[in-house]
Amino acid sequence: MTDTTRINDKISLERQDGIALVRIDNPPVNASGQAVRQGLLEAVDAANADTDVKVIAIYAAGRTFVAGADIREFGKPPKSPALPDVCNQIEASGKPVISVLHGTALGGGLELALATHARVGIKGLRVGLPEILLGLLPGAGGTQRGPRLIGMANTLDIALSGRQVKAEEALSWGLIDRIETGDVREVALAAARDVLAGRLATRRTGELEATRDEAALEAARAMVAKKMARIASAPLCIEAVARATGPLAEGMAFERQCFTEALKTPSGQGMIHAFFAERAVAKIPEAGATPRPVTKIGVIGGGTMGSGIATAALMGGLEVRLIEVADEALERGRATIAKNLDGAVKRGKMSAEKHDAALARLAPSTDMHTLADVDLVIEAVFENMEVKKEIFTKLDAICKPGAVLASNTSYLNIDEIARVTSRPQDVLGLHFFSPAHIMRLLEVVVAEKTAPEVVATGFALGKALRKVAVRAGVCDGFIGNRILAHYGKVIMYMLMDGADPAEIDAALEGFGLAMGPFKVGDLAGLDIGWAERKRRAPLRPAEERYIPIADRICEQGWFGRKTGRGWYLYDDAEIRPNPAAQAIIDAERARAGITPRKFTPEEIVDRFLTAMISESARVVADGIAQRPIDVDAVFLFGYGFPRFRGGPLHHADQIGVAELVARIEAYAKEDAQYWQVPPFLRKLAETGGSFAALNTGD
Numbered sequence: 001m002t003d004t005t006r007i008n009d010k011i012s013l014e015r016q017d018g019i020a021l022v023r024i025d026n027p028p029v030n031a032s033g034q035a036v037r038q039g040l041l042e043a044v045d046a047a048n049a050d051t052d053v054k055v056i057a058i059y060a061a062g063r064t065f066v067a068g069a070d071i072r073e074f075g076k077p078p079k080s081p082a083l084p085d086v087c088n089q090i091e092a093s094g095k096p097v098i099s100v101l102h103g104t105a106l107g108g109g110l111e112l113a114l115a116t117h118a119r120v121g122i123k124g125l126r127v128g129l130p131e132i133l134l135g136l137l138p139g140a141g142g143t144q145r146g147p148r149l150i151g152m153a154n155t156l157d158i159a160l161s162g163r164q165v166k167a168e169e170a171l172s173w174g175l176i177d178r179i180e181t182g183d184v185r186e187v188a189l190a191a192a193r194d195v196l197a198g199r200l201a202t203r204r205t206g207e208l209e210a211t212r213d214e215a216a217l218e219a220a221r222a223m224v225a226k227k228m229a230r231i232a233s234a235p236l237c238i239e240a241v242a243r244a245t246g247p248l249a250e251g252m253a254f255e256r257q258c259f260t261e262a263l264k265t266p267s268g269q270g271m272i273h274a275f276f277a278e279r280a281v282a283k284i285p286e287a288g289a290t291p292r293p294v295t296k297i298g299v300i301g302g303g304t305m306g307s308g309i310a311t312a313a314l315m316g317g318l319e320v321r322l323i324e325v326a327d328e329a330l331e332r333g334r335a336t337i338a339k340n341l342d343g344a345v346k347r348g349k350m351s352a353e354k355h356d357a358a359l360a361r362l363a364p365s366t367d368m369h370t371l372a373d374v375d376l377v378i379e380a381v382f383e384n385m386e387v388k389k390e391i392f393t394k395l396d397a398i399c400k401p402g403a404v405l406a407s408n409t410s411y412l413n414i415d416e417i418a419r420v421t422s423r424p425q426d427v428l429g430l431h432f433f434s435p436a437h438i439m440r441l442l443e444v445v446v447a448e449k450t451a452p453e454v455v456a457t458g459f460a461l462g463k464a465l466r467k468v469a470v471r472a473g474v475c476d477g478f479i480g481n482r483i484l485a486h487y488g489k490v491i492m493y494m495l496m497d498g499a500d501p502a503e504i505d506a507a508l509e510g511f512g513l514a515m516g517p518f519k520v521g522d523l524a525g526l527d528i529g530w531a532e533r534k535r536r537a538p539l540r541p542a543e544e545r546y547i548p549i550a551d552r553i554c555e556q557g558w559f560g561r562k563t564g565r566g567w568y569l570y571d572d573a574e575i576r577p578n579p580a581a582q583a584i585i586d587a588e589r590a591r592a593g594i595t596p597r598k599f600t601p602e603e604i605v606d607r608f609l610t611a612m613i614s615e616s617a618r619v620v621a622d623g624i625a626q627r628p629i630d631v632d633a634v635f636l637f638g639y640g641f642p643r644f645r646g647g648p649l650h651h652a653d654q655i656g657v658a659e660l661v662a663r664i665e666a667y668a669k670e671d672a673q674y675w676q677v678p679p680f681l682r683k684l685a686e687t688g689g690s691f692a693a694l695n696t697g698d
């Protein structure tokens with residue numbers, strides 16, 4: 001006989017034949033929020049109190065087991081019962097408790113499972129301790145029960161990488177006891193019967209002994225010092241694991257203390273913000289619109305961008321028609337795509353079979369008429385408005401009704417492009433970042449007449465290609481490149497006034513940027529920025545300070561890595577500053593009558609960030625970005641902004657808006673044309689507001 005009780009709206013308890021099934025139902029990912037924790041305790045207590053019950057099985061409804069603590073509760077006053085206490089009480093249960101895991105068991109979810117007396121995984125399960133990716137460490141026994149069950153080395157591996165481990169690997173470690181297939185509830189019932197029949201052994205993880213693994217601890221300390229020095233929780237995690245050889249209660253108390261400390265660190269707050277940024281950008285006004293189906297796309301242009309986009313689309317399972325003007329260029333594009341796909345296999349991003357299938361979905365052609373039946377076209381030719389207009393006129397004539405027509409332009413006006421077609425509602429910008437099959441950012445540029453379902457299609461495509469799609473409005477450079485154009489100038493001002501390229505790069509890398517701006521320029525090709533400056537020259541206000549040093553470098557034919565020299569020299573294994581570039585810098589300073597002055601790394605970082613934040617504030621005020629968090633996502637996923645800083649506007653709140661206004665006013669004494677306080681920022685400062693409050697609408 002079956003009898004089901006609702007413990008609360010997240011937890012139910014079903015009893016049949018001596019088995020108590022505890023079901024967690026907290027969509028979308030069964031996070032262990034307060035009601036889940038409370039309900040679990042009550043359900044396990046009720047099952048223990050029921051003399052008919054002999055064994056308890058915990059499982060979850062929906063697409064996954066518990067994906068962790070509820071991250072939205074972090075930073076708010078804690079609500080009892082705390083997850084570590086819930087885990088301890090489950091472990092202490094007098095009757096055996098097992099867990100049946102499907103989808104993912106992550107962070108607090110895996111910790112909950114570790115506290116049960118046996119674990120059954122459903123095929124396809126992935127487990128992990130991803131707290132480190134949030135700047136945290138496991139806080140509900142992961143650092144204590146992990147070493148007891150799978151050893152210190154394996155625990156440190158998953159807790160410091162945050163990687164998701166497949167069920168088979170978890171089984172080989174003894175992290176789970178078996179892998180089953182089938183419906184989760186049915187598997188839970190069968191596993192509980194196995195416990196009753198003595199076919200599935202149960203034991204308390206906390207009663208096992210952990211062995212100290214000095215080599216693993218030392219290796220972890222060395223790795224963290226080298227690669228994760230900016231993540232405050234990483235050394236805390238190692239020290240907590242090291243305590244696992246002592247009494248469980250003491251280790252748990254130490255872990256709790258470390259977890260609470262990590263929550264307060266700027267790196268913890270920055271990384272939690274980054275987690276939400278990645279997801280917040282999907283909240284767009286067009287979210288309710290139905291995307292148009294896309295299985296076949298056209299890519300026009302087989303250069304670096306076009307080939308990268310085609311690669312990303314093939315990796316996303318789409319059919320791709322690649323268009324170039326001549327056979328030779330087409331072959332080059334095809335070869336680049338094949339090379340990109342080879343690289344994806346080498347990096348473990350796709351299997352060899354998928355590689356061959358992907359390449360088979362590519363159809364190169366020099367005839368645009370082959371685009372007649374595609375669902376979406378992305379034009380990725382060089383940045384020339386006339387050429388783009390010509391292409392869109394042809395697409396308008398060739399493509400089927402309802403096909404989405406996109407431009408990958410980095411800054412040109414999408415409205416102007418849309419106007420040459422008879423269907424501006426189907427036109428939008430899809431701005432990828434190079435290399436397009438690797439970089440996660442995709443700006444979805446919404447023009448004046450773009451239809452909601454076309455915007456939704458852009459976002460659906462982004463999802464299929466595993467991109468972080470961010471909605472942007474039309475302006476020169478959209479979100480990212482518009483802000484870049486602005487702070488790019490302050491980098492040049494500092495260069496002219498006395499800071500050398502290697503000093504600026506070192507200061508900004510010290511702040512946490514993946515790569516300094518001069519190294520990025522050399523990598524991307526200095527000719528790109530040169531062409532861009534020439535295009536912008538007529539738009540430049542006469543009173544704007546202009547630094548010609550980069551132009552002088554380009555005039556030598558030095559375009560960075562691809563020519564062996566740029567700001568740096570690349571003629572041997574070591575990258576070193578280019579003395580000839582330095583001579584040009586010195587000559588230009590002298591010509592302008594400037595006596596170079598010293599810049600400290602702090603000043604370089606302050607000026608750079610203040611410029612970046614100023615333009616970011618204007619981009620939000622102008623409605624080009626929907627919210628500050630969208631700007632953060634753009635810089636986190638497209639420009640190598642350090643995740644542990646959360647993004648430029650999250651970081652702006654750490655500096656303080658009033659302080660930023662004061663800085664701009666101080667800098668304006670040198671150059672009042674460049675340094676102007678954005679009215680939006682001033683208003684925020686005057687009203688005591690923050691960018692964070694604008695994200696939540698508070």
Ligand code: 3H9
Nearest residue numbers: 031067068069070071072083106107108130138139140279
């Ligand atoms: C932890 O456990 C600490 C403990 O050690 C100690 C505690 C004392 N909380 O990613 P998706 C939301 S730390 C709250 O798009 P997918 C997410 O924001 C935690 N919300 O789905 C989104 O909301 P919205 C350790 C969460 O299928 C929606 O769910 N755990 C949480 O692509 C769908 O998410 C982790 O770090 C959460 N924990 O991927 C795991 N997780 O629709 C974090 C998700 O409003 N989660 N949401 O934007 C993930 O990695 C992925 O969500 C997962 C599913 C792989 C599970």
